[in-house]
Every structure is written in structure tokens, then in C-alpha cells.
Amino acid sequence: MAALPRSKKRKQSSEDVVAAVEAPAFSAPVQSLEMLSDDEGPEETASDDGQVDEFPEIDGASDSEEEALGDDEDEEDEDEETDKEDFEEADSDDSLDRDIFPKPKTIISDITGQPKRVYPEIEPDYDSDSSTEDTQNRVGDVPMHWYDDLPHVGYDMDGKKVLRPARGDELDKFLSTVEDPSAWTSAFDKTAQMDRPLSAEELDIIRRLYANEVPDAGYNPYEPMTEWFTGKGKEEIMPLSAAPEPKRRWVPSKWEKQKVMKIVRAIRQGRIISSKPKTASKLDFYSIWSEPSTSHAPPLPAPKPRLPTNSESYNPPEEYLPSEAERAEWEALDPEDRERDYLPTKHSALRLVPAYDRFIKERFSRQLDLYLAPRIQRVKLNIDPSTLIPKLPSPQSLKPFPNYKSLKFTHSSRARCISISPDGAWVISGDEGGVVSLWEVNVGREVKRWKFEGKIGALEWCPRLDVSYFVVGVEETLHFVIPPNVPSSIFLLTQSLLAPATLPPAPETPSPVKWVTPPTSSWSPDTAILTVHLPPSSGLPKQITWHRRGDYMASVSSGGTQGGVWMHQITRRHSQAPFKKIRGAVQLVLFHPLKPHFFVATQQYVRIYNLSEQKLLKTLTPGIKWISSMDVHPSGDHLIVGGYDRKLCWFDLELSDKPYKILRYHTRAIRSLAFHPTYPLFASSSDDGAIQVFHSRVYNDLMTDPLIVPLKILRGHTVKDGLGVLQVRWCARQPWLVSGGADGTVGLWCS
Amino acid sequence: MGRLRAKGKAGAAKAYVTRTSAIKKLQCSLADFRRLCILKGIFPREPRSRKRANKGSSAPTSFYYAKDIAYLAHEPVLKKLREHKAFAKKLSRALGRGEWSDAKNLEDNKPVYRIDHIIKERYPTFIDAVRDIDDALCMVFLFASLPSNARLPPSLIENCSRLAAEWQLYVMHTRALRKTFLSIKGIYYQAEVMDQTVTWLVPYQFTQSIPADVDVRVMLTFLELYQTLLGFVFFKLYTDCSLVYPPPLDVKKDEGGAGVGAFSLQNASQPAPAVAPKPQAVEIDGRKISGKDVRQAIKTMTGADSEINGDVDMQTAESNPMEVDEEFVPQQSTSDPQSTSSLTTLKALTALPQSLTTSLFSPYTLYLSRETPRSIFEFIVRSFGGRIGWPASSGSGSPIDESDESITHVIIDRPLVERTDETPEERERRSRRKYVQPQWVVDCINAGKILLEEPYAQGHTLPPHLSPFGEYEGAYDPTVGLTGQTAEESESEDEDVVLPDEEEAEDGEQVAEKSALRAAAAANDTASLRAAELAAEVAGVDYGTFEKEVRKSRKKSKAPAKDDAEEGEQDMNKMMMSNKQKKLYERMKYSEKKKASERATLAGKKQQLEKQKKRESKAG
Numbered sequence A: 001m002a003a004l005p006r007s008k009k010r011k012q013s014s015e016d017v018v019a020a021v022e023a024p025a026f027s028a029p030v031q032s033l034e035m036l037s038d039d040e041g042p043e044e045t046a047s048d049d050g051q052v053d054e055f056p057e058i059d060g061a062s063d064s065e066e067e068a069l070g071d072d073e074d075e076e077d078e079d080e081e082t083d084k085e086d087f088e089e090a091d092s093d094d095s096l097d098r099d100i101f102p103k104p105k106t107i108i109s110d111i112t113g114q115p116k117r118v119y120p121e122i123e124p125d126y127d128s129d130s131s132t133e134d135t136q137n138r139v140g141d142v143p144m145h146w147y148d149d150l151p152h153v154g155y156d157m158d159g160k161k162v163l164r165p166a167r168g169d170e171l172d173k174f175l176s177t178v179e180d181p182s183a184w185t186s187a188f189d190k191t192a193q194m195d196r197p198l199s200a201e202e203l204d205i206i207r208r209l210y211a212n213e214v215p216d217a218g219y220n221p222y223e224p225m226t227e228w229f230t231g232k233g234k235e236e237i238m239p240l241s242a243a244p245e246p247k248r249r250w251v252p253s254k255w256e257k258q259k260v261m262k263i264v265r266a267i268r269q270g271r272i273i274s275s276k277p278k279t280a281s282k283l284d285f286y287s288i289w290s291e292p293s294t295s296h297a298p299p300l301p302a303p304k305p306r307l308p309t310n311s312e313s314y315n316p317p318e319e320y321l322p323s324e325a326e327r328a329e330w331e332a333l334d335p336e337d338r339e340r341d342y343l344p345t346k347h348s349a350l351r352l353v354p355a356y357d358r359f360i361k362e363r364f365s366r367q368l369d370l371y372l373a374p375r376i377q378r379v380k381l382n383i384d385p386s387t388l389i390p391k392l393p394s395p396q397s398l399k400p401f402p403n404y405k406s407l408k409f410t411h412s413s414r415a416r417c418i419s420i421s422p423d424g425a426w427v428i429s430g431d432e433g434g435v436v437s438l439w440e441v442n443v444g445r446e447v448k449r450w451k452f453e454g455k456i457g458a459l460e461w462c463p464r465l466d467v468s469y470f471v472v473g474v475e476e477t478l479h480f481v482i483p484p485n486v487p488s489s490i491f492l493l494t495q496s497l498l499a500p501a502t503l504p505p506a507p508e509t510p511s512p513v514k515w516v517t518p519p520t521s522s523w524s525p526d527t528a529i530l531t532v533h534l535p536p537s538s539g540l541p542k543q544i545t546w547h548r549r550g551d552y553m554a555s556v557s558s559g560g561t562q563g564g565v566w567m568h569q570i571t572r573r574h575s576q577a578p579f580k581k582i583r584g585a586v587q588l589v590l591f592h593p594l595k596p597h598f599f600v601a602t603q604q605y606v607r608i609y610n611l612s613e614q615k616l617l618k619t620l621t622p623g624i625k626w627i628s629s630m631d632v633h634p635s636g637d638h639l640i641v642g643g644y645d646r647k648l649c650w651f652d653l654e655l656s657d658k659p660y661k662i663l664r665y666h667t668r669a670i671r672s673l674a675f676h677p678t679y680p681l682f683a684s685s686s687d688d689g690a691i692q693v694f695h696s697r698v699y700n701d702l703m704t705d706p707l708i709v710p711l712k713i714l715r716g717h718t719v720k721d722g723l724g725v726l727q728v729r730w731c732a733r734q735p736w737l738v739s740g741g742a743d744g745t746v747g748l749w750c751s
Numbered sequence B: 001m002g003r004l005r006a007k008g009k010a011g012a013a014k015a016y017v018t019r020t021s022a023i024k025k026l027q028c029s030l031a032d033f034r035r036l037c038i039l040k041g042i043f044p045r046e047p048r049s050r051k052r053a054n055k056g057s058s059a060p061t062s063f064y065y066a067k068d069i070a071y072l073a074h075e076p077v078l079k080k081l082r083e084h085k086a087f088a089k090k091l092s093r094a095l096g097r098g099e100w101s102d103a104k105n106l107e108d109n110k111p112v113y114r115i116d117h118i119i120k121e122r123y124p125t126f127i128d129a130v131r132d133i134d135d136a137l138c139m140v141f142l143f144a145s146l147p148s149n150a151r152l153p154p155s156l157i158e159n160c161s162r163l164a165a166e167w168q169l170y171v172m173h174t175r176a177l178r179k180t181f182l183s184i185k186g187i188y189y190q191a192e193v194m195d196q197t198v199t200w201l202v203p204y205q206f207t208q209s210i211p212a213d214v215d216v217r218v219m220l221t222f223l224e225l226y227q228t229l230l231g232f233v234f235f236k237l238y239t240d241c242s243l244v245y246p247p248p249l250d251v252k253k254d255e256g257g258a259g260v261g262a263f264s265l266q267n268a269s270q271p272a273p274a275v276a277p278k279p280q281a282v283e284i285d286g287r288k289i290s291g292k293d294v295r296q297a298i299k300t301m302t303g304a305d306s307e308i309n310g311d312v313d314m315q316t317a318e319s320n321p322m323e324v325d326e327e328f329v330p331q332q333s334t335s336d337p338q339s340t341s342s343l344t345t346l347k348a349l350t351a352l353p354q355s356l357t358t359s360l361f362s363p364y365t366l367y368l369s370r371e372t373p374r375s376i377f378e379f380i381v382r383s384f385g386g387r388i389g390w391p392a393s394s395g396s397g398s399p400i401d402e403s404d405e406s407i408t409h410v411i412i413d414r415p416l417v418e419r420t421d422e423t424p425e426e427r428e429r430r431s432r433r434k435y436v437q438p439q440w441v442v443d444c445i446n447a448g449k450i451l452l453e454e455p456y457a458q459g460h461t462l463p464p465h466l467s468p469f470g471e472y473e474g475a476y477d478p479t480v481g482l483t484g485q486t487a488e489e490s491e492s493e494d495e496d497v498v499l500p501d502e503e504e505a506e507d508g509e510q511v512a513e514k515s516a517l518r519a520a521a522a523a524n525d526t527a528s529l530r531a532a533e534l535a536a537e538v539a540g541v542d543y544g545t546f547e548k549e550v551r552k553s554r555k556k557s558k559a560p561a562k563d564d565a566e567e568g569e570q571d572m573n574k575m576m577m578s579n580k581q582k583k584l585y586e587r588m589k590y591s592e593k594k595k596a597s598e599r600a601t602l603a604g605k606k607q608q609l610e611k612q613k614k615r616e617s618k619a620g
Helices: A003-026 A029-038 A041-059 A064-068 A072-100 A170-179 A200-210 A254-269 A324-332 A359-372 A488-498 B019-026 B030-040 B066-073 B076-097 B100-108 B116-122 B126-131 B133-144 B154-174 B216-240 B251-255 B278-284 B291-303 B305-319 B321-328 B337-345 B354-358 B374-383 B424-432 B439-447 B484-505 B508-522 B526-539 B543-576 B579-619
Strands: A105-108 A115-118 A152-155 A161-163 A186-189 A194-197 A404-410 A415-420 A426-431 A435-440 A446-451 A458-461 A470-474 A477-481 A514-516 A530-533 A541-546 A552-557 A565-569 A574-576 A588-591 A597-601 A606-610 A615-620 A627-632 A638-643 A647-652 A661-664 A670-675 A681-686 A690-697 A707-715 A725-730 A737-741 A745-750 B016-018 B063-065 B177-182 B187-193 B196-202 B365-368 B387-389 B409-411 B434-436
Touching: A359 B030, A359 B133, A359 B216, A415 A458, A415 A725, A415 A737, A415 A745, A426 A458, A426 A737, A426 A745, A458 A541, A470 A541, A541 A588, A552 A588, A588 A627, A597 A627, A638 A670, A638 A681, A647 A670, A681 A725, A690 A725, A690 A737, A707 B543, B016 B019, B016 B066, B019 B030, B019 B063, B019 B066, B030 B066, B030 B076, B030 B116, B030 B216, B063 B066, B076 B100, B116 B216, B126 B133, B126 B196, B126 B216, B133 B154, B133 B196, B133 B216, B154 B187, B154 B216, B154 B374, B177 B374, B177 B439, B365 B374, B374 B387, B374 B439, B409 B439, B526 B543
Parallel strands: A627 A670, A670 A725, B365 B387, B365 B409, B409 B434
Antiparallel strands: A105 A115, A152 A161, A186 A194, A404 A745, A415 A426, A426 A435, A435 A446, A458 A470, A470 A477, A477 A530, A514 A530, A541 A552, A552 A565, A565 A574, A588 A597, A597 A606, A606 A615, A627 A638, A638 A647, A647 A661, A670 A681, A681 A690, A690 A707, A725 A737, A737 A745, B016 B063, B177 B187, B187 B196
């Protein structure tokens, strides 16, 4: 076997090499120096070549068996060569050895006291293998974060610690970058833990990487191709294999043909239609309206934009030009709030008219209107607005009605309540100071004055004509007073009525209301002949109302149980509460003028009770937030209700529970309402200081609606503390009106 | 008790659908829905109760009629839009895979929708269509003036300008133009076509740029509809006039900036001369045709179809350039020199029949100075039968030269400059012609008669240009001067203004005079009047001034007194109005008052201006 002896030989040669390597270690350094100096040029290159080529050869000893399969002769030649070179190398290695293994000095260590060998510092010169890098840190390729907590960053060649270089803070770094011109070409060196300027080669590599070139400067990607097998004279004329050429190389494919034939057949049968020739994509127009249209109604045409007016002209009349104020106002408005989307401007010549900058914007907004805005068809009312005002008879034709203020009677404080005697000759008026004055309607002369404790809440004259007295409601009491200067017959009858000699039998059920008649001896015209004490804590009687016969009287107090409503019978000197319990705070009560019905107005509703049957007849809903006043028509079929929310409701009691008419004309709350007992008139007074007089004609037939005509607004009271005219009352036989105001005046309005 | 009804099964809840649910039902994108709505003319409706229509919710939404949406569901365009969506998907996939041939194939077979059926549906009769072309014309004229960019392909702009030119040609041919108004926004034209007034607005010739807050897609969708609509309308209009539609375009003239003149109207009865003399035309060109040329021509022909058309058009136009002009401008045999003066002097001529006013400019030949916009005035003058020429700088195709003898008016918009280097010939020409500013032309046609040229002469301050469309009834009329009464009042006011200055210099006697006059003013009944008269006599006031004073004061006092009584009654009667009526009344009164105040401010301003003018003239 050739392999074995060869390997032996190989071994031998390698041993030789080792010997050769070892041998120079002991040779004199002087000699080697000489050699180096002698053949610097050729020797150097030779030795370098030798080194490069050598090492595989040496390592190759192990895998020589592979190569053994090749030709032995070559091998042997090579061996010889290597041998030769080995010698040469041995020579050259001499110098190497000297560099790698410098002579150590033996010194006594001052730490251990033992002798130790100290090698001289390596001069990193051109020959040394680490000549390119001047790094001291020999820590190797280890993660540098191992040294993060240590003061050093590694070890130098001598095993000494390489201390971490001082690194400033960020500001220092920044300053150094500013100062150092080479800062931008330096990079952080991990092993040295400091910034190092990049070398020219490194910069070149970076540049090449940026330029997408091969980083190696020495690499030439465009080396001329060496043609080994092609080119002139190198064509291979002999086939690579002796296999005969297959038929498919020169016979057309059967399968392809089948496939093509399939398509051809499909085209012939019309299954595949060739794409149509490209026609002009332009729509050709034709007579589209020549055929009759469908029966569909056409959609409504879009509304046309408004045509331009004079102000849009490029040269409008001067009065159309906006003043400075108008211009500022127009500019301050939001564009969508502007009435016109342009400001009129004047140009002296057509050539000076500029482009309209919102042209496209306006076209666009028109299109948005066309497809985004809901359209509503509106009937345009082309009527004179005055035709909307109802045609009513002229007030001049509806005379008499109160027209002007003929008298004025002054109280020291608010004249809250007034009442007129049933014969229409006398007026009593009460104010908040507790003063009740009796005066004549015709001349306004005060005849008598009474003074009561506390406010006067209500006053009412008894409607009977055969007797003459009135009732004054003050704090929790009702005083019955006979006016002076009455004929003696009437006076006697009144006295016997109010202070009879024999008292009627007391009712079975005790009433909390006390009827007290002072002894006849102590009675004088200044004091009340009869006093009714309402139950304690019932408060001020707000309203007193009489039944038309004058026997029954109802009073409404501001507080107390049972809604504060008390019904008093004069002849029997008896009072009773008609309601055990009532929902809501009672504002007002009224007797029906003809029927035994009783109207009770709570805050929002008016209830009608039948007194004889003792049941609720109906509830009226005026829709007023807070009812302030109410009056019933003398016929008893109509009711007017006024509220603090300025509304006046007219109810036709035959018709509905809902108001027949709602009027809202006062600017402030309505305070008082009154129907005239004989004339077709009613009046309302309000906190705005006005009294409104209406004509209200009620027809007997059910078909005709009542006629309501506003007649006159009487102004003359002044508004004081937000209060205007507090009460109005009609004189029974004349179309005269008496009104009491918050300014303390009581006025008489005559026709 | 009737049958129970489930909520939301009938009434408004059924009749209206919200936009979101409509889109859901149609299974298309919002953009497609918008496009469909624009094309079909479907717009939102306002239900009487939004809450009821939206199942109890009062959220702000737009509602459509459910039936409208049901019609949309069967729309062929919707089908095409869906196909287009699929096509876009396929195309993007092919492009993503780099299958270029597939992509090209797809692109060739791109689904394209037609909207002629929509035109027929929206406008069942031709009159309906003509009534509704206002917006279409505005848009087409606007886009014809826009520069093309990535969003606006040049073909679109070209088509728009072609449609605009076709409309102008038709209006000129039929003399349909009635009114013109030069506004700050642009030029309003009003024409009468098929007894319908068509008003359109043309921007001044400046480069417009589309602002950022305008959605171009919406505008382009509208434009798509409008182009088709106008195409069909023009086809019908042209064929009804027995003209060929589309009118052939002369490319060479068009490139020369001939504008409307690049198109030529052809009678449909005449055989189109374009086809026959084709080889002849080639010879006229004076070029020898080699094989190379032919090959090159074939190459270009395969490249674009339009170029073929262009070639053909060029030949036709060259064959009859003069015919075109004669069709538009019937030459008047002789222009009566008397007619001008008679026209201007007779005021009754406003009531002349339309036929005369449409040929208003026929006796005249106008020449445009180079700074006047040619497209506007060529259109206006030719629609009223005039002959017009322009310098070459305004575009080619001018039928007359500047030195033409027949020119009667020159429309010039330059300030007057004294020229020293004028040849006698030029001076002579200048004296023969009338130099007027452009507003003269427009005011003439709005007035329906030839106005005096004097106020419109070059360099003069123009009289105000008023809208021919009028305003609402009872609006302020700037043409009416201050009436006699108001003039008198203003005069007396003037006196009042002056009086205080005099008063200072006057002595006690004059003061007594004054007081007597004042007493006269205050006198109401005959007795006091008599007393006042005596007092005036004592003071030395002459009877004339006294009477005047009395009359004035009476006028002042009487009118308001009567009004007061009536108004008070009316005010009271207003109480009896129902709330609804009251609100309606207030609204009407409000608008009335607003109009009145508008009128009053304008009149006041005018008065102020006149006073100022008077003062200036006095001072100057």
C-alpha cells in the first residue's frame, strides 16, 4: 500500500519541521539578524509565501489519506518541495521566533519575594501581528457588560488592568463633539470604552456600504472572465453522452396540438368569443325624446337659484355700496348667516373686474343643495297680512262702554278690594292699611270711613235691595257693617236681620265658626253689627261672594282646613264647610247666578258642584298655570277665567270642558275679571296697569258663537312694586267701571 | 276597538328610511350611493315628524323616501357599479401579481355605465330637460375655463369647452339670447329656448383653482350627468333646426384661438362636404405624399381616433369658411343712417316686438379692442345680429380687419390717451367711428334698443349697470329719481338746514315772524288758524309763506292722527287672533318691515349722495 509508507514519511517530515522549528530557538540571534538584513527583498516575499502556503500543508498531514487517492507522484514531488521549503522556512522562522518569544528578565518580585520573569514590553512595530490595532485591552471577544461594575475594562498584554477611561457627562460629550473636528468620524469602541476616530479604511468601508458597493476595497467584481470551456478553439464538439436525441426535440407536441385544437373547436362552436373590437367609449347621442315617455310623472324640477339683483352688478348705483358699518357687520357675520354672499363693489371699467374667488365654492354649494338638502314644497302665502286680522265691529258702534276716568279716590295704601252697592250709588273700597271708605259714585265724596285691625282681604255688599249692609273680611273675621244714611225702614230691617231679638236655634253639630253680635247698647255706626269669627289660623279671607238671593255667602280664606271655604247662612246664623277635603288650594268660589251650582277654582282647574245633589258636575281645564280670577256670565252659561300667566279663557259651559277661546293680550298677570250684570261688557285688569274692556255678546241660540270684541284699553293706574290694577267692578245700572290699583287710587271710568 | 297595530309597521316609519339603512339595503358604499343619488336626482326628504320616522330617535339623520330607495335597488347603474368594484379588485390583484397582460385585458373590458336611460327618466319630455339645463350650463362653462390637472383630464375640459361652444353656437344661430348682466361674479346670460328661459352664469376669463374644501368627486359626478344631458339636449335642438350634430370642429382654427368660430354649422339636408373632396384637400395642402408619409399617417391613425376626426374637420372647414359667417350674420343690404337717431329718440320702442330686438345690432359692425374679452362680446353681438371683428391678438378667425370701412363702433375699455403720432388717415377713421365702452353693448340689449353712445364714450364715467332681471315687487328702484314731493321736502329740509345760520344774524322782528309761523303750524281748527293768520300778519310774514307753512303742518298732523285711530283698533283686533295666525302675521309684518327698511336705507343713501353732489357742484 502506498498510503502507509507515505504517512510514515509524512510523519517524519512533520517531525523534521518540529525539529527545525525548535532548532533555531537556540541559534544565535546575531546570525538571524544578519540573515534578515542580508536578504530583505526576495527572502521576505519568499518566506511570506511560504508561510501562507505552508500552514495547510502542515495541517494537511492528517487528511493526507484523501489525497493519497490522487497521484502519488505528484504527492511525492510536493513532498520534496515541502521538504525543501521546510528548510527555508526553518531559516525564516528564526526571526519569527525571536519576535514571539523575547527574552525574559528574571527579577525578584517585591510582592511575593520570589524571582519572576519579566518580559520586555512588546514594541508594536510593523512586523507584529497586532500592528494594525493599537488596542491595549486583550480581554478578547467577551461581552463587555461583564465589566460594567468594575473600575477596569480588561487586561492588557501584560496582564495589567486597563482602567476605564474617564467619561464625562452628556454635556462634556456634546462639547467634545463641538470642539473635536474628527468627532463625527469617530465611533465608540467597546473594548476601550471610549470614542476612537475611525481609520481611513474604516471610513472607506462605511462609504462603500452606503453606496451599496462591495465593502472590500480590493475586490474587483468585474474581473475579466476566464473562459475555460467556451470561446475560440475550446468548443466541445463531442456529445457528453451517447444517448440518442429524443423524439420530442424535433416532433411537434401532440398534447399541445390537442390543447390548441380544443380552443379552435371552441372558437368554431362559438363558445369562445373573441374580444370585441374597441369601440369609441364616447356616448353617441341620439334622439332620446322621440319615443313616448313612460307614464311616470316627472320628478319635481329643482328650484332655480335666485336671479341677480342690482347690487350684484359690477357697476351698481352708488347707493348700493355698503357703508363702513355695513361692511364691518357683514364681515363679522358667519358666512352661513349672511343674507348676501357678496359685498357690492363698484368697478369703473369692465377690464378692472377681478375674478370672483368664491365661484367654484358657490357652484359646489349649489350642488350640495341639489343632492343633500331636503326639499319641501311650500305654498307661498300671497295675502295681505291685514286680512289675517279678524273683522270685528267697530267699538264706536258698540257704545256705551267706559271710556275715560271721571273720578279718582285715593287711599293711603294699596286699594285691594272694592264693592259697589246693589243700587249702584255707593262704593266701598278697602286698602291694606285696614281702612274702608264709603263714597258716592256720582261725585266721589267720602261719606264714612271705618278702620279695622289688619289688612282688608275682601269686601262685598249684600245684593239684597230691601236691606243694606256689607261684609268686610279682615284677619280671621268677617264684619257685617251697616252704612250710614240708610232709610229707616231699611235700617230696621237690616238690624233685625243681622241682630235679631231672638236668635235662631243653634245647629245640632257645633261649628267652629262663631257668630257674635255685640249688645245693642254698645253698637254704633262705626262698629260692626255682627262679627263672624272664622276658625283660628284660617288666615285672611281672600274672597267673599254672595248668592244672588243674599242669604248665603261664601268666603275663601288663605289658610285653614277644608280649603278655607266656608258657606254662611245669614238668617240661620250658621256656617258650614262645604268640602271635607278638597284637592288643590282653592283660589276662588262663585255661585251660579241661576242654578244651585257652585264653582270652585283651584290652582289649575275649575270644578262645578251641584249643591243640591252634593256632587261634582264637571271639571274645566283652562290650561292656566295659576288661576287668579274668575267670573260667571249673568246668564250662567259662560265663564271667564284669568290666570297669573296672562291667559284669559272663555268657557262655554254648554260646549266643552276646554276653553272656547283663549286670549292673551295683557303683558303681565291678570288680576281681576268682571262681567257687567246688565250690559254685554266685561273687563279685565292686569299688573301691567291696564284695564281691558270687552264687548261680549252671548246669543240665546246654541248655534251662534259668542261675540267678543275688544273695546278699549283704559290706562291710568300706575304700576307700583310690580302690581297694577288689583280689582275691577262694574256699577250695576250704568256702564261704569270702578278699579282699585296698587298705587292706592280707586278710579271711576265713565262712558 | 280597531285592530291593534304594531309600532313601526305603517306610516312615517315605513315611508322613510335613513341614509345608513338605505346604504345597507343597496349594499353599496357611501360614495356609490352618493353617485347614484346625484345621477338619479334623489334627495333627502324632511318627514313631518323626525321622531316618528326614525323609530322614536331624534338623532340628526337624513331621510329618504323608502320608495326612492326601492327604485334605486333596480337601477342598472348600481349593477354596473358593483361590477366595477369587482373589476377594481381583479385589477389590483393582477397588478399585485405582476400579471400585466391580464391587467391590460381587464382594463380593456372595464365595465362602463351609460346614463341615457336616467336622462329619459328624469326628463320625460324635452321641455323638462330644457327647463333644467341652467345648472348644467353653469357647470360646463365653469369647467371649460378650468386648467386640467391630474383630477381633471384634458379630455374632460375639452368636452366641456366643446359643449359650451355648441350651446353658444345654437343660441347665436337661433338668436335666442334675451338678457345679459355683467355682475361681480361673472356674466349672467338669459336665453329663451323652447319658450323656457334659461339663465346661466359664465365666470370671467381668469384661471380658477379648485379650493381645498370642495369635493371634486361630487362635482365630477354632476358634470358627468350634465355632459350627457347637454349632449342629448343639443342633439335635439340641432336636429330640430335641421343642423348636423355634433358640429364639425376645425382643429387649425381651434389652435389659433378662434373659439366658437372653430365650429361650423352644417345643414343636415346638405351632404356633408367632408367626405367627398378628401383627396382634393390633400392636394390643396400642396404637399407631395410619399410612401413614408402614408406610413407615418397610418401610425398616427392607429394611435388615436380623434386625430382622424380632426383631419376630416380641417378639410371641411377649409372648404367653406365664408359660408359659416354668412349663416350667422345675415348681411344687411344698407344700414339706414336715420335709424340710429330715431331709435334713440323714441322711447316707445321698448314695446317693440321681439323680432326687431333680436336683430338689434344688425345694421352695425363692431370692432373689439384687444383688451375687451372677445368670447363675451362676440357671443352677445352675434346673437343680436351684429358683425364683429377683433385683432389677431384676441384669436384668429376675425371676419373683418381693423381698417375695414364698415366698422361703425369700436368697443374699447381703455382710458382716453391723447395720441400725437396719429396719421391723418387714422384720425379720419377715428372720427367716423364711435368709441364706446363694453357696457354699452350690454345695456343696449337689456334696454332692447340702441342707446345713445355719448354717456358710454371712451373715458367717460359709466352710468350704473342695472340688473335686467328685476327685483321683487315694490323693491327700491334706482332708475326712479326722487319724486316731486320728496324733492320739495328735501328742498325745504335744505332750507331748514340753512336757517339756523341766518337766524343768528336776524333781529327780534324775525324771531316774532318765526313764532307766528310756528303758531300756524300748531293751529288745528279754523278759529286758531284765523288767530295765527292775524299774528303772522302782525309779524309781517307774507301770505305765501304762511300758506305753505300751514299746508305743511296739516300734512304732517293729519295723516298720523287718522292712522293712529285705525291702528289702535287693529291692534285691539289682533287680540282675537289665534296663536298660529298671530305668528304668521308677525312673520309677514317682519318681512314687510325689513323690505321697507331696506328700501328706505337705499333711498336715504341716494338722497345723501345727491345732496353731497349738489354741495360739491356748488362749491366747485
